[in-house]
Each structure stands twice: as structure tokens, then as C-alpha cells.
Amino acid sequence: MARHKLSEAGLKRIDKPGIYSDGDGLFLRVRKGGSRQWFFIYKRDSKRTELGLGGYGQGTAPVSLSLARDKAETFRQKLARGEELRADSKPLRVITFEHCMDELLKAKADNWKNAKHRAQWLMTLREYAQPLHAMPVADIVLGDVKNCLLPHWQKRPETADRLRSRIQAVIDYAIAHEWRKTANPARWKGLLDKVMPERKKLSRGHHAALAYAETPKMIAKLRQSTGTAARAVEFLALTAARSGEVRGAKFPEIDVKAKTWTVPAERMKAGVEHVVPLCDRALALVEIMRQRSTSDLIFGGDIEDRPISDTAMTKALRLASPDKKATLHGLRSSFRDWCGDKTNFERDVAEAALAHALRDKTEAAYRREKAIDKRRELMTAWEAYLEGR
Secondary structure, X not given: OOOOOXXXXXXXXXXXXXXXEEEOOEEEEEOOOOOEEEEEEEEEOOEEEEEEEEEOOOOOOOOOHHHHHHHHHHHHHHHHOOOOOOOOOOOOOOOXXXXXXXXXXXXXXXXXXXXXXXXXXXXXXXXXXXXXXXXXXXXXXXXXXXXXXXXXXXXXXXXXXXXXXXXXXXXXXXXXXXXXXXXXXXXOOOOHHHOOOOOOOOEEEEOOOOXXXXXXXXXXXXXXXXXXXXXXXXXXXXXXXXXXXXXXXXXXXXXOOOOEEEEOHHXXXXXXXXXXXXXXXXXXXXXXXXXXXXXXXXXXXXXXXXXXXXXXXXXXXXXXXXXXXXXXXXXXXXHHHHHXXXXXXXXXXXXXXXXXXXXXXXXXXXXXXXXXXXXXXXXXXXXXXXXXX
């Protein structure tokens, strides 16, 4: 029987599960998920015996093609002398990145902020980290992480940053369980920050923003629609809130007497409760929706007890917007640009209205209750601008 059918270059190209022969009893088994194991098969007295030789390129003691051939040749020589065969030891268990990933996700099952947060972690790791799945977690190096990040680095910087952070969390989990002995190659400071290419600067962040001069036209067009999505977009524009905060808004969060909307910490990006002063039109929208609502959700979707979808809101925005590339998040930029260009309100007030993380104690004071009046003045002025007054 022919020998040496396999080659190192050919082995690296194998991407389908199966059994691949090197000849004269030496085989490589590739399993679904990517693990690869060498084994030797022989027959004596019509009895078939299979002996494991270790994993190819895996674990702390990887077995190369040449080493697997040496082991197989030792077995052949013993068989020729009539000796009994046995493997020197059991193949080492290979802990892959995918195994660690699944274990980490199970461990975090009770810690998600909400279903969306869980779905984001699942999608990021299952889709974008796929090149690492089959790799032994002990063998992942800086270059592997870099190659995983590069397809998203320039085009989707926020996605790339989240991906890096979540890869780091998986590998940290492996280190904690002693499945990996060396440092984490997904660490940013002092490691990936030295090798990742510098990002191209974007003129308006990551979300296309409608020019604030066009926002009154957009609001006027929205008011021609009676749909829930149009009402939700208008409420979002009036409050400068994030899409998820608006979609999840509930009637008990509205204090009609105080004219405020209290967004709970679990729905805020920073994880801190945020009080939004409501202008007259925003309160009117709440009352319009209260008349047609069948649940606590202010902007309910087509499915009972589900909020209006982000897709439906985006569609309503673009139907009303002069700029068909405008995004929901971009409306926050429209508001912020208007604050800076057209008003004399302090920067701190505008930043507090956007619930941005503030940089020092002076700015942080604007988050307190005493800043509500200043923010209310700002949002009332914004309402007037949007209505063309």
C-alpha cells in the first residue's frame, strides 16, 4: 500500500469532517468542529484494532505529520516482530475556543441585562469569532485574534471592539480554568494596540445623521402618519433618546404631573437610571398612544407584549426624512449639532440630555435632579425648533 499520501500543506487545506489516509494504517480523523486526531489501524486474527496517536497541531503536545509517521512506523516494526501493540498514552483532551465560549455563555446565563444583550453576545461570538472556534484555546496567538478582527476593524469599528472584548472574556475563562497557561492574546493595552492598524477617522461617527436644518421637515412629514412607528420616531427625536430606550418605554415610567420620563438603569447604556424632562408634544404623544395601547408598552409592536421594532422605526424615519440614509441614532447627533450651533446652552447640559458619560465631577453634577430645569429649557427649545417656531 502506498505511503505518505498526506502533506503538511494539504492538511492545512482540509476543512471537511472525515477520515484521511496517509497509507499503511495511518489515518487522520477530522471531526465536526475542527478537532483532528491521528490513529493507527491494524488487523490481527480478523480482529480490527484502532490506536490513538494524539492530536494534530493541538493541545500542549501536538503530533505533527512526521511524528505521526514515526509512531506508525514503530507500530509496523513491532507487528512484523509479532509483538503486541498498545498506545503509549491516551490522547490529550483538546479544549477548543468553541468549548470555552459555550461554557462562558452558560455561566453568564443569569447575568444578561436583557434578551437583546444576550443575543448580541451570542451573535458576535458564534458568527464573527468563527475562525477561532476549532482552535485549541491553549494555542491561540496574537496573530489569530488579529486576523479575526481585521475584516471588521475599519468598516464596523464598534463591532470589532465588542468582538475583541468578548474574545478576551472567553480566553480569560479558559485561563481561569487552567485550560490555557499563557497570557491572553486578545488583551488590548500593550498588546493588540501595538499591532492593529490605525483606524480611518469618520466625519460623523458610526451613524448617518440628518442635518439639523432638515429635522423640522422630517417632523412635519412624520405627523402626516398615524402609525405607531412614526409616533415612536417623533418621541425619540423630541427626547434625544436611544432607540432601545424608546422602544422599551412603558407608561408607568411617565410622571405626567412632573412631566418626566424615568428610564430604568437596565435599559440605559451606562447602566444608570436617567430622568428625561418631557416637552408638551412628547407628553401629548404618550397620551395618544395610551388611548390605543393594550399593554404597558407605550410603543407596542404587531406582536402582543412586544415593542415596535427598530426596523419599523427606521423605515418610518426614512420615509419622512429628506436624507434616506439617516439613522435613528443619528438623530442624537442632529440634536447635539443644533445645541452647539444654534443655542447658548452650556455643553454640560447638552451632554447630560444625551445621557453621555461625563468626564469630571462638575459635569456629573448635571445628572442630578437640580439639572432637570436646565435640561427642560433645552428640550423645550428643541421642540420649538422642530416645529418651526
